[in-house]
Amino acid sequence: MIYALTLLLSLSLSAPDADADTLTFGVVPQQSAKRLAQLWTPIFNYLSEKTGETIRFSTAHDIPTFEKRLLAGEYDIAYMNPYHYTVFHQVPGYQALAKQKDKRIQGIVVVRKDSPLTELAELNGQTLAFPSPAAFAASIVPRAQMGLEGIHITPKYVSSHDSVYLGVSRGFFVAGGGVMRTFNNIAPEVKAQLRVLWRTPTYTPHAIAVHPRINAETVAKLRNALLAMNDDPEGRALLKAINFQGIETAQDSDWDDVRALKIKLLDDLLQ
16 A cells, blocks of 8 residues: 555656546645645546546646646646646646636735734744745735735745645744645644734635647536536535535636736746
8 A cells, every 4th residue: 555655656746648548637736745646536536437538646746846847738637826827828728627616715824823923014024934936825925915015024935835834833934825725734733733824815716727638528528527526425525625615617717817916927937
């Protein structure tokens, strides 16, 4: 069993292969690969059974590597953050398929539960942990707001949301950025040591998007299988494990609220 899990994680972190009979589903590495595999592999097994397609879990060691793989079109299907979607819809042309139902993504800044801090302004001059420069709600939005308020911080990028929460809980950082979904998914003993200091405005959540090479018939089967999870007890249980209330169809214009922010952070990747 240990060998099988090790092999799965090794395959999921490596660059996706070109197996024509397998659809590679890349999941943004907000959490550890082990945790993501535990949460998402049962969903992909379910979707494989319902669609007749073989769908394989994949991720990356960190978010910048995930971004490079999205740019190269290495994932057939991907679960990506809102800003990533606005970028990689342009190149290589990922098209939104679905998103979490009745959900708006909200970033948070967390501190230790015993921290004396009560306001965002008290973080001025501190070093804060963030998952990556282009983590939308967990990094881009909080840092932008702090900049607007004249709060000067030093960002330290630690590769995942889990790493942020662990770093803050252990006292390595006075605060760090995350999102409510991953905060609610962390180990209870870590969450018990933290509290939310501040919350961002809300935005359209992560996209489930397909690469333009995926044919229309396969896209339709995927969409139907995802939506069917809402009405299937097994499907609802799988969605609950990743803190989804349900799945709904999505279209490109759903992310116009993110485009309105005019974020330029990854523009160089598109050159």
